[in-house]
Amino acid sequence: MHSTFMGLEMGKRGMFAHQTALQTTGHNITNLNTEGYSRQRVRIGTIDPLYDPGLARVHVPGQLGQGPTTTRIERVFDVLHENQVISASDDLGYWRTRDFYVDKLEKIYNEPNDVSVRTFMDHFWNSWQDVAENPESLAARVQVVQNGKALSESINHRHAMLQEQRLLLNDDIKFTVTEINQKTEAIAKLNVQIARVQAIGDEPNDLLDKRDQMIRELAVLVPVSVDHQDADEFRVHIGGRILVQGELVNPLSAEADPNNDGLAMVRWGDINPPHNRDSYHDTYRVAGGKLGALIELRDVDVKDELRKLDAMTVHFIDLVNDVHAQGAGMNGNSGLDFFRQNNYIENATGSIDTTGDGQLDSTYLFRISGANQLKATQQVGLAGEITLSAGNGDLVTIAYNPNDTVGDIINRINYSGADVVARLDVNGNLSLKGSLSYGDNTPDFVIRHVEDSGQFLVGYAGLLNASGADGAYDYQNPNAAEEQLRVTQGVSFQTTPLQRPSAWIAVNAQIASDANNVAAAKPLAGSGEVAIGNNASALAIADLRHEKVMIDRLTSFDDFFADSVALIGAKGFEAQETHAAFSTINKNLDDIRQSISGVNINEEFADLVRFQHGFTASARFVNVVDQMLDTIINRLKV
Incomplete structure (x- = not known):
């Protein structure tokens, strides 16, 4: 049988349930601007009725309820949509990071601008053209030296800025x-x-x-x-x-x-x-x-920019020095490099100990030039296959036939994917150069493998001693230069330069101190004397500006700078546009999440009024029950 005081308990439960609902609504309202907060809802249910059907009970109609109770306080949350938000967040972090750092890279290139590397390179070529027009002018030579210094310093500065960017990325990664x-x-x-x-x-x-x-x-x-x-x-x-x-x-x-x-x-x-x-x-x-973007930027984008700058610099140094060393200055001095040449090793034949055991085990050569003069337009009249090392560590083969010209074969080498590139130098000799390395075992600018099944690189170009595998040049042979190359017949080679040439490039100290050493002329054949007004060397250096040279592929220096700026600009545009797109996607997803889980102030105010009325009604019910009990207890007479 139910208690006389059961109404008080029922009203109390109603007050407590609505009080909890009011407090939860207040919790929602006060967390309106809390980041990540999900609105909460109180589930109000009923207490189990007084009588269980399986137990003895008094005979009253229906089941007598005992009022409300708070069953749970739940947050409004959609797991599936939350997973969509999480999935889209990494793309936003990736492209936001790329947009930020690629913009910094664009500022490093600083083009078009009066203080960019390309501008200083233009001044350098123009000054050589001035020397060619006025070979007897010391002032023109002084201008070459000054422009050479300015160019070197601008390349040094770009290297330092790229390296600083890489270190900044490294700190951000940590x-x-x-x-x-x-x-x-x-x-x-x-x-x-x-x-x-x-x-x-x-x-x-x-x-x-x-x-x-x-x-x-x-x-x-x-x-x-x-x-x-x-x-x-x-x-x-x-x-x-x-x-x-x-x-x-x-x-x-x-x-x-x-x-x-x-x-x-x-x-x-x-x-x-x-x-x-x-x-x-x-x-x-x-x-x-963000982490993936930082690693990619540091080890791909910025590293590639450094490597391309190094590739341009090392070829630039080699080409200018090759022509300049064959010329003579106003004082008759010849054989001088215009730019300082830092070698990776001191051994004249390129032999090196790579394992540190005290035994020479490899040969590091950057350039090999054949002994015979060739013309790009002449047909070779030979057939065979040239085998060269590739950037991925494999070997690539380049076939040639009797109808091919020397220029055809050079083009195939340069576009074969090999890490060896080719050109005819200023004297018409076939020149092979090592390109960038894609492994950690060897430095950049090392020629790794050169082989010819026929006679093009052997008797025709005068580079290798013999055909086939037995006559192949391989860098893992410490005596490769002496055993595989036609050194005694006029082959010349250059050992691998010190790494990061863009960091150490500088004008030769002898030339910087005396502009008379700037070589504009070529010595007269046989006598070695220098003719007044001879400008052959100056013209040859000035012509390098537009010549198709070897910077990873067959291109000119002007093309290199144009391509570099265009590529970094394209990366910047891609990063900016994609970042904007993913920002919009992420905002839309977050708006949907907020519409599901966020606090709606109008809805909360409506709930506030509703639960307040519920609390008031429950309190009123308690008051009525109290009055009833007062009548029963205090006013009824027995």
Whole structure:
């Protein structure tokens, strides 16, 4: 039988339920501008009725209810849409980072501008043209020296700026790794707190909001995916690998990489590493997110810009020095390089010890020039296959036949994908040069393999001693220069220069101190004397400006600068437009998320009034019951 005071209890429950609803509504309103907050809703249900059908009960019609109760306080949250937001965040982080840093790269090129490398290069060529027009003028030679210095310093400056950009990216990578680890640690701690709250049957709504916000911030840094399961099973993945599982964290680390100039290499940790840690402690290679963009920018974009600048510089130094050394200055001095030449090794034949065991094991040559003079338009009348090393470590073959001209074969070499490029030098000799290296075992500008099954590189160009594999030049032979090249018959070669030529290029000190050493003339054949007014060397150097030379491919110096600026401009446009597109996509997704989970102030005010009325009604009901009980207890006479 129900109690006489049951009405008070029922009213109290109504007051408590609506009070909880009012407090939750106030929680929503006061968190209107809290980032990552999801609005909460109180589920009000009914207490089980007084009588259970299976038990003895008094005979009254129907089941007598006992009032309301708060069944749960839930947050309004859409898991599927949240996964879409997380999935789009890494693209936004990637393109936002690229847009920021590519813009910095564009500023480094500073073109068109009066103080760009291209402008100083133009001044350098123009000054040589002035010397060619006035070969007896010392003032014109002084201008060449000054423009050479200005050009060298501008190349040095661009190298320094690119290197600074790379170091800035490296610092950002280390900072981002630290930030990722801090967020993963915070997520793991939240997992523990959430698990404890859920274990006692409560709803950790605010903690869940904090974790989801942390996940969204993490997704901008790295491309993550999540499993929305129980707290102790909540997992965060990157590229299929677990980053966080419950309270366990798989942190990333940034360690110095000796094969990448000592810059940071991002590595994985492991939640449960085996005894052999190294098998799991491998390199992070996941594309996307801010971290992926930073690694790509540092090790691809900026590194490629440095390598292209080095390639241009080393060929520029070699070409100018090759012509200048054959000329003579006003004082009769010849054999001088215009630009300083720093060699990677001191051995005159290029032999080097690469393993550090005290034994010469390789030959590092940058340029090999044949002994015979050739013409680009003449047909070779020979057939065979030239085998050269490729940039990916493989070998490429270039076939030639009797109808091919020397120019045809040179073009095939330059567009074959080999890391060896070819041209006819100022004397008409076939010149092969090493290009950029794509491996860590050898430096740039090393000729690795040259082989000819026929006679083009042998008797025709006068470069190799013999045909076939037995006569092939290979850099892993420490005596390759003496054994495979026709050194005794006039082959010339240049050992590999010191790495990063764009950092050390400078005018030769002898020329910088005395402009009379600037070679404008070629000595007269036989006598070695210099004719007054001879401008052959000056013209040859000035003509290098438009000549198709070897800078990764067959192109001129002017084309190189035009292509470089166009490429970096295209990258900048792509990054800017794609960043804008993903920003719009991300904003639209966030707007949808806010429409689902965000606080609507009008709706909350309506709920505030509704729950207030409910509380007032419950309180009024208690007052009525109180009056009834007062009548029963105090006013009825027995």
